[in-house]
Amino acid sequence: MNHDDDQETVARALRALPELAPPADGWARLARRLERGAAGARPASARPAVALAIAAATLAIAALALWPALERGTRATPAPAAAPAADEAPELAARSAGLERLLGALPPARATRASTAQTAALLEDRIALVDERLSSTADESLPPAATEALLRERVALLDSLVRVRAAESVGQTL
Amino acid sequence: MRLHEVDLSPTTLALAKSGDGAALAAFYAACAAPAYTVIRRIVPGPAADDLLQDAFLDAFRGLPRFRGDVPLGAWFRSIVVRRCYMHLRSPWQRSRDWLGDLLERLDAAPAAAPAGLALDLERALERLPPLTRLVVWLHDVEGYTHEEIAAATARTPSFSKSQLARAHARLRAWLEPEPRGACAAAAPAMPLEESR
Numbered sequence A: 001m002n003h004d005d006d007q008e009t010v011a012r013a014l015r016a017l018p019e020l021a022p023p024a025d026g027w028a029r030l031a032r033r034l035e036r037g038a039a040g041a042r043p044a045s046a047r048p049a050v051a052l053a054i055a056a057a058t059l060a061i062a063a064l065a066l067w068p069a070l071e072r073g074t075r076a077t078p079a080p081a082a083a084p085a086a087d088e089a090p091e092l093a094a095r096s097a098g099l100e101r102l103l104g105a106l107p108p109a110r111a112t113r114a115s116t117a118q119t120a121a122l123l124e125d126r127i128a129l130v131d132e133r134l135s136s137t138a139d140e141s142l143p144p145a146a147t148e149a150l151l152r153e154r155v156a157l158l159d160s161l162v163r164v165r166a167a168e169s170v171g172q173t174l
Numbered sequence B: 001m002r003l004h005e006v007d008l009s010p011t012t013l014a015l016a017k018s019g020d021g022a023a024l025a026a027f028y029a030a031c032a033a034p035a036y037t038v039i040r041r042i043v044p045g046p047a048a049d050d051l052l053q054d055a056f057l058d059a060f061r062g063l064p065r066f067r068g069d070v071p072l073g074a075w076f077r078s079i080v081v082r083r084c085y086m087h088l089r090s091p092w093q094r095s096r097d098w099l100g101d102l103l104e105r106l107d108a109a110p111a112a113a114p115a116g117l118a119l120d121l122e123r124a125l126e127r128l129p130p131l132t133r134l135v136v137w138l139h140d141v142e143g144y145t146h147e148e149i150a151a152a153t154a155r156t157p158s159f160s161k162s163q164l165a166r167a168h169a170r171l172r173a174w175l176e177p178e179p180r181g182a183c184a185a186a187a188p189a190m191p192l193e194e195s196r
Helices: A003-015 A026-036 A044-054 A056-075 A089-105 A114-136 A144-173 B010-017 B021-042 B047-065 B072-089 B091-112 B121-127 B130-141 B146-153 B157-175 B181-186
Strands: none
Touching: A003 B121, A003 B130, A003 B157, A026 B021, A026 B047, A089 A144, A114 A144, B010 B021, B010 B047, B021 B047, B021 B072, B021 B130, B047 B072, B072 B130, B072 B146, B121 B130, B121 B157, B130 B146, B130 B157, B146 B157
């Protein structure tokens, strides 16, 4: 079987997947939102952001309170050039998850300085790039050390992003 | 029926554009299942329900500007795809997806596809990275060209092509059972259509 046949076989199988039934109460929910006036309603998928906004001040301060512990954890990370310890990936992933949680708990920025926004965007782009490299190596036999180096880079970038976001949040909360 | 083929009668469409509730309900009834299918295939998980709601709200708001030069379903599909893409590209979502994928790999990758056992196609599709899954679904099922995918995802056609080629290779590897000893080596690969 040649390459084109392979691709068409996969495509044909995907097209043969069954149609999925939408939620049974879908129209009722939608109708309620229309009645309430969708113009003033936030998108349903953004609802978690509402809860975050409500807790904004508390969480921003909590982030600062947690900061020393996180900073210790991050500073304990070996330099990228250093040989990584064996099986360090789970620990790096856990640290990454902790930073993600903290980042997710910070209130979304309503207004910010252009330079700050640019820095945050740059960091996010670099994180995305690392993610893409990690994702693209999912099925390649990348040496564990290389995966760990990418994970370490991701933790460092997230660390910086948390600093920027936390400063931004505190700036608009206080 | 695929979403891009769905259409409403001119009368119902005119009523829907004016905000008539019954006509909007008819729009929902005609498009909900195919739209939900697109969303769930691209964004597996509970977020799909909310994305469906948001896509319909976007469409209801935009209906007065719909010119009717393509079937209503084709117009609505572009809204659905945009919603999915916006969801996937949000940094928080991207990170969560990535992290979940990573943790799965760390914890269970060796056991995910044991020798001789193929994943089913739906699970294999869900296992792809989110943006790759979007590219695969748009190209293989919705019939988007690489140029159209590039426009929808703010990437290049080359990116779309490379993502698709790698995704196909991964899907085939996951779907076809690995040889298990001499007997398995001689056995034919499980056809994709029968793997579900």
